[in-house]
Amino acid sequence: MFEKDVFARRLSFGREVVYTRVGIALTVVAAGMLAWEVASGVRAAWLENRTSDVVEQLAFGIIIGLLVYGNFVYLFARDGYMTRLGHHRPAARDELETIYDRATPPALTVLVPSYKEELAVVRQSLLSAALQEHPDRRVVLLIDDPPNPADPADALALHNARHLPTSIAALLAEPRAEHEAALAAFEQRLAQGPIDPAVEARRVAAAYDRVADWFNATADAETVVDHADRLFVAKVFREPAEAHRERGRQVREQAGALDAAALHREFRRLAALFRVEPSSFERKQYANLSAEPNKAMNLNSYIDLLGGHWRSSPRDTGQVIERCEPAEATLHVPDADYLITLHADSILRWDYAMRLVHVMEQPSHARVAVTQTPYTAVPDAPGLVERVAGATTDMQYIVHQGFTRFNATYWVGANALLRVTALREIRTEGVDEHGRTVRRYIADRTVIEDTESSVDLAFRGWRLFNYPERMSYSATPPDYGSLLVQRRRWANGGLIILPKLLRYIFRGKTVRKLPECFMRMHYLISIAAVNIGVPILLLYPFEQNMRSIWVPLAAVGYFFFYGRDLIQAGYKFVDLLRVYAMNLLLIPVNLGGVLKSIEQGLTGRRIPFARTPKVRGRTTYPVIYVATIYLLAIYCFASSIIDVRHERWLHAVFTYVNGAFIAYALARFVAYRSQQTAPTGQTAVPAAEA
Numbered sequence: 001m002f003e004k005d006v007f008a009r010r011l012s013f014g015r016e017v018v019y020t021r022v023g024i025a026l027t028v029v030a031a032g033m034l035a036w037e038v039a040s041g042v043r044a045a046w047l048e049n050r051t052s053d054v055v056e057q058l059a060f061g062i063i064i065g066l067l068v069y070g071n072f073v074y075l076f077a078r079d080g081y082m083t084r085l086g087h088h089r090p091a092a093r094d095e096l097e098t099i100y101d102r103a104t105p106p107a108l109t110v111l112v113p114s115y116k117e118e119l120a121v122v123r124q125s126l127l128s129a130a131l132q133e134h135p136d137r138r139v140v141l142l143i144d145d146p147p148n149p150a151d152p153a154d155a156l157a158l159h160n161a162r163h164l165p166t167s168i169a170a171l172l173a174e175p176r177a178e179h180e181a182a183l184a185a186f187e188q189r190l191a192q193g194p195i196d197p198a199v200e201a202r203r204v205a206a207a208y209d210r211v212a213d214w215f216n217a218t219a220d221a222e223t224v225v226d227h228a229d230r231l232f233v234a235k236v237f238r239e240p241a242e243a244h245r246e247r248g249r250q251v252r253e254q255a256g257a258l259d260a261a262a263l264h265r266e267f268r269r270l271a272a273l274f275r276v277e278p279s280s281f282e283r284k285q286y287a288n289l290s291a292e293p294n295k296a297m298n299l300n301s302y303i304d305l306l307g308g309h310w311r312s313s314p315r316d317t318g319q320v321i322e323r324c325e326p327a328e329a330t331l332h333v334p335d336a337d338y339l340i341t342l343h344a345d346s347i348l349r350w351d352y353a354m355r356l357v358h359v360m361e362q363p364s365h366a367r368v369a370v371t372q373t374p375y376t377a378v379p380d381a382p383g384l385v386e387r388v389a390g391a392t393t394d395m396q397y398i399v400h401q402g403f404t405r406f407n408a409t410y411w412v413g414a415n416a417l418l419r420v421t422a423l424r425e426i427r428t429e430g431v432d433e434h435g436r437t438v439r440r441y442i443a444d445r446t447v448i449e450d451t452e453s454s455v456d457l458a459f460r461g462w463r464l465f466n467y468p469e470r471m472s473y474s475a476t477p478p479d480y481g482s483l484l485v486q487r488r489r490w491a492n493g494g495l496i497i498l499p500k501l502l503r504y505i506f507r508g509k510t511v512r513k514l515p516e517c518f519m520r521m522h523y524l525i526s527i528a529a530v531n532i533g534v535p536i537l538l539l540y541p542f543e544q545n546m547r548s549i550w551v552p553l554a555a556v557g558y559f560f561f562y563g564r565d566l567i568q569a570g571y572k573f574v575d576l577l578r579v580y581a582m583n584l585l586l587i588p589v590n591l592g593g594v595l596k597s598i599e600q601g602l603t604g605r606r607i608p609f610a611r612t613p614k615v616r617g618r619t620t621y622p623v624i625y626v627a628t629i630y631l632l633a634i635y636c637f638a639s640s641i642i643d644v645r646h647e648r649w650l651h652a653v654f655t656y657v658n659g660a661f662i663a664y665a666l667a668r669f670v671a672y673r674s675q676q677t678a679p680t681g682q683t684a685v686p687a688a689e690a
Helices: 014-048 052-089 093-101 121-129 154-192 197-221 225-251 259-273 295-303 352-360 384-407 420-425 449-459 479-491 494-503 513-540 550-568 573-585 586-602 623-645 649-669
Strands: 108-114 135-141 276-282 309-316 319-322 331-333 338-342 346-349 368-372 415-419 426-431 437-440 463-466 472-474
Touching: 014 052, 014 197, 014 225, 014 550, 052 154, 052 384, 052 437, 052 513, 052 550, 093 352, 108 121, 108 352, 121 135, 121 225, 121 338, 121 346, 121 573, 135 154, 154 197, 154 259, 154 276, 197 225, 197 259, 225 346, 295 437, 295 472, 319 437, 338 352, 338 420, 352 368, 352 415, 368 420, 368 449, 384 463, 384 479, 384 513, 384 550, 384 573, 384 649, 415 420, 449 463, 449 494, 479 586, 494 513, 494 586, 513 586, 550 573, 573 586, 573 649, 586 623, 623 649
Parallel strands: 108 135, 108 338, 135 276, 368 463
Antiparallel strands: 309 319, 309 331, 338 415, 346 472, 368 415, 426 437
16 A cells, blocks of 8 residues: 555544644744743843843844744645545546547646756656546656766767667557457447447447556556655556456446447547657757756746757857748647646656646636645655654645635645746746846756746736545655755745745735635745844853743644654654654754855856756765764763753753754664765667667
């Protein structure tokens, strides 16, 4: 069983909402009493002219206020998520499959940006995209490797990546030809005269059995070496095989009740299962396309080609791509109604596209620009770092699902279904430092391009929507080095986007809805607030303030429900303590990202995009981060001793316990020997077999 989401097992959502609201009420009382105590302390110190005590009280109040702010966001998001789950009714298959009756179904293109990714990882993402259910779809691998590498290993990897779409097309060619021929034969029989529904139903049922056999045989041929491979086989092959087998059984049972129209839909669906056009594109082959080293511009370069006919022409600066007449084109890029952007380390459930397109096609969602399912960690991770990092990912899933309840959804870039009309509405145009005209559909000012683009879309009146089912999975960093790269990137950019969000909130001199503002603001400032506030609490002895019973009571609701959700999602209670330890370990990393944001804000220089390493093995990391956390641990233990000598008992316990958590994190999460291990076993693959 790969679904770690107990909520999918029909948890009592109504009861969970009641529990959550009780937790919110208790947190409100505790936070209110704590605020009263801090305000009283400030007032007393002010009246007695104790300036240092005024500053101390205010500092403590601000830090605790920001931490409690995060507690409320989690509780409100949980309430919103449970409420949404209680009302969620997924569309029936008959309703979803009306798309096969449309003469011109919406065109869908799946874009998979890739930069020096492991071939096996990219192949899994491409296959999960290629086998999506949708009658008109294309899959494009956006290769961003240097086009003429000098290193033989890089050249080999690029060669294999270029031929990967061809290999997928070859894998699907035989079943595609079979079922397209079956559709053509049925339509010919239909045109020639009355058909025998029972006979045609038997043909359809047999075809579904063959489809199921193909999926199972392909699954059997896959090499499974780890938990990610097991998930890939289960979600992309085994589950569809079971569904198609069941569909064949249902057709046999309903043979006498199926009319010509219903049978025609079945044949069209079967033909569409394997009808996909995999291809690749490399923007760096063309001198007139942006070479900005980030994922956003890789996507933007291709999005700008949609609906055009293009040819490659030589210039003094190199090859350029230019628009031309269809007859002269060497590259035809069909337009699209929707795009799916998919990270090269992510896997989609087989019905992701069909369900999300159906959502976008509803009249009530005409102004929805992005529909997504925030990704879930790949379950059953063997390593402790990956498992605990995955736990934080799965809890963030709850938060993001809750955001939609308050119209505060942020695009999460690992996967999303985008409306092309909306992207064109927020398009900007400029000239880069090389004099090239650059069109940006997705913001690239920061390394969290999805977050800034979410605000851009909200400015234009577009909404974003999280579909409340777990339908996408993404790799979690397996070691401290790769986790450092990922979390430092996530921490970089929020403060830069904050002014834009404030303009959106106060646009037209009218404050937006309070719940939306409450959730959106925290998303951008939380990393800075928490990772600045917690070290201050460790470094400075707020002994008097810590004696308040309301401090722990303001946090107990958050920790209780976070731990409860971890257990319900398949983790253990002890993982709550491990998550806390990991968050302490990442304080220097997050601060590094925050400082980079401040640097960019002051200098205007963009911070380079750092991709999360996805190779199996150890990833190197800067020593400064580990050295800093060692110093913090030593300080905590030393401070606890000093606190005991000065009878600051509560701060002594606080620093000692946190020092112990940091020591645990260093021992369990940070490798003593770390080296980058390149993938092994790569060999040149012929074009027809790559």
